[in-house]
Amino acid sequence: MSSSLNKNDVILLKWLLRQSKNGEEVYQSMIPVKTKLNPKVVSKVLNKLEKIGVIERVPIIYNKRKTYIVKPNVEIAIKVLKEIGEDYVDIDEVVREVLSIPCISCPQTEKCYEGGFYDPVFCPLLTEYIKSKTNMKNKEQNYTFKIFKPS
Numbered sequence: 725m726s727s728s729l730n731k732n733d734v735i736l737l738k739w740l741l742r743q744s745k746n747g748e749e750v751y752q753s754m755i756p757v758k759t760k761l762n763p764k765v766v767s768k769v770l771n772k773l774e775k776i777g778v779i780e781r782v783p784i785i786y787n788k789r790k791t792y793i794v795k796p797n798v799e800i801a802i803k804v805l806k807e808i809g810e811d812y813v814d815i816d817e818v819v820r821e822v823l824s825i826p827c828i829s830c831p832q833t834e835k836c837y838e839g840g841f842y843d844p845v846f847c848p849l850l851t852e853y854i855k856s857k858t859n860m861k862n863k864e865q866n867y868t869f870k871i872f873k874p875s
């Protein structure tokens with residue numbers, strides 16, 4: 725179960741998500757230096773995160789040493805964190821969400837009110853938006869995260 729993620733797993737996963745947000749390439753060999761975590765702990769955590777599918781590792785030679793580029797699978801990682809009650813706020817996603825509300829860019833906003841000529845109750849744009857959000861919510865609820873048990 726994803727709820728078996730421990731404190732270090734969560735800390736490192738969130739850290740990787742932040743790095744990927746900044747567009748930074750993360751080398752496994754540099755993670756202990758940057759996070760101050762013990763290299764053995766880092767290696768153990770990454771093995772586990774890779775097994776459950778929340779990160780991917782690509783082998784590479786860096787500073788003449790074999791290591792990996794570590795990338796989080798952002799969507800899955802955020803879902804898993806939410807599943808275990810850990811917050812991860814993706815600011816870009818929040819901004820996108822807010823901007824997708826039709827009233828934000830509607831020229832009739834100031835004239836729109838219940839019972840008015842423009843009425844949110846009968847607005848096709850708002851109705852369509854709410855329908856799409858409801859469909860997304862239903863899909864999310866049907867989503868079953870397949871997790872692999874560590875061997």
Ligand code: SF4
Nearest residue numbers: 827830833836844847
């Ligand atoms: S409810 Fe419709 S008409 Fe009213 S502000 Fe929102 S998008 Fe515009």
